[in-house]
Amino acid sequence: MLHTREYYDNMVHEPRNPSHWHALFLDKSVPFNADAKAAFLYDSSTRSRQFLYPVAKVLARLAIILMQLFKIVVPNLINAPKTLHKCLYIGMKYFITPEANFLILRHFYLGSEILRFIKDNVDGAEHIPMNPLKPLEVADVQDNIFLEHDLNLYNFIINLNKAVADKKVRIEKKDNPDFSAIGSGEIPFAAFRDKWTNVIDLATAIELFTPAYQFYLTDNDFWRATNSLQLDEVIGIYASTIMDCPEKLTALNNKHPMIPLPTYGAAFRLLLHGFSTEVLHAMLVQAKKAV
Template sequence: MLHKREYYEKMVNEPRNPSHWHALYLDKSVPFNPDAKAAFLYDSSSKSRQFLYPVAKVFARLSIVLMQLFKIVIPNLINAPKLLHKCLYLGMKYFITPEANFVILRHFYLGSEVLRFIKDNVDGAQDIPMNPLKPLSVNEVKDNLFLEHDLNLYNFIINLNIAIAEKGLQIVKKDNPDFSAISEGEIPFENFRDGWTNFIDLGTAIELFTPVYQFYLTDNDFWRATNSLQLDEVIGIYASTIMDCPEKLTALNNKHPMIPLPTAGAAFRLLLHGFSTEVLHGMLVQRKISLQKEK
């Protein structure tokens, strides 16, 4: 995605017609990996995002509501996570932009690093089981990647807090946090397909994928998956407590992790979830580099 970064860095500003995306790329108020930021903004500025997204959003959310009504009667008729992930894999490989695939796979990779960082910095929590997900190609989506990601988040929070209750552990400020789990360099992803059919942007893809996700899972599994999107602030609080910087949670907090929201809006919340992960990881990378310079 380096060429997308260069695209914005070499862009010439026109004072009478400034670019919204150029301004956001240059802004450094929110920590964000520059390659991921360039890919995200380039993808967001596409014609697909501008024209296809509004239409897809209406039909996708209507499908979710209708499917929810159907699953009130038969909540467990379909439970096919393998088939779900086969569909997700095919959609990602052949129809989603390379930039969107880059951002999606980064999400799983970074999410695993953030959870490991928290574990490494809670004294006595080293025996908590982990299942790191670090996919390097779209092909790995077929291994129930999305479902495993949700389960990892729930199991980590549950296991960590059981250990806190049973062993008297504490999540506290660390003067010298262990940043060994946080990578700074480029993630070695395999090249993403960039054919003429790879035109669907991230936002539109998520809207379209959400009812597919709902269709192939039981009602309980889909409900659990959508509720997991409310846990960004929980993870953010853990990390910011360790680093003693609660003021940095501006782009992470959802203010209501215990209040479930309608499933129809899950696609937009998934976008925010991915954004939050990038911001939190970017914040950790900045602190890691800053401490390295101080030594």
């Protein structure tokens, strides 16, 4: 069963034993879709997150370091993105929680809408090519969706700034932003598998998936993918400039995109990347509803 807002809406508050997760769900200081927030908090409260994650984190990061040494010698020996995404699909379908799958698929969907919003609100960017990723079931990840997501981000930033330079236009405040790209309704995902094996939480799954990502890609592809996780600030600045609300960037905190970080920390940065996307999209949804 996918735990959404009703789970926390119906939770009984015990003043002598308050729930950390209940308090965070009720707090509205950071914009966040209610169903996604409930799924994120419930997934974070599981026994997998509490007990399996610390062990997986250590072992996965050790594997990344050892693999990095191996890739120094043979950086391009393995390049099998299709096999990688087949493995990711199997892991997602059979082993991670419905909440984690819900959040992963939402991430691709929301990311595509945010990029389209920026394009729609920059004069002169009308002809930038787009490759929207809007998966509706776990099986859709087999279409190299993780790799395509990274490429979309880089290509968008490059194409957008080339268009800005060539056409002598600016990314600037829009008095009446075009919100047509931003969906505010429920995304019609197919039902997520929820059997006894679907117990691995999102953070643990990301830690375990990262070494697999590194193994099946060339060293350059993995390096590029991990560096893309620091571009949240860039996308956030574009959107907040259009909306004229730079103060809302406080939750988009991957920071310093020009300073590459060690690859062994990529899993945690990926978690922040997903969080930042949810916050930025929720901010745009709020603005759309206020029009």
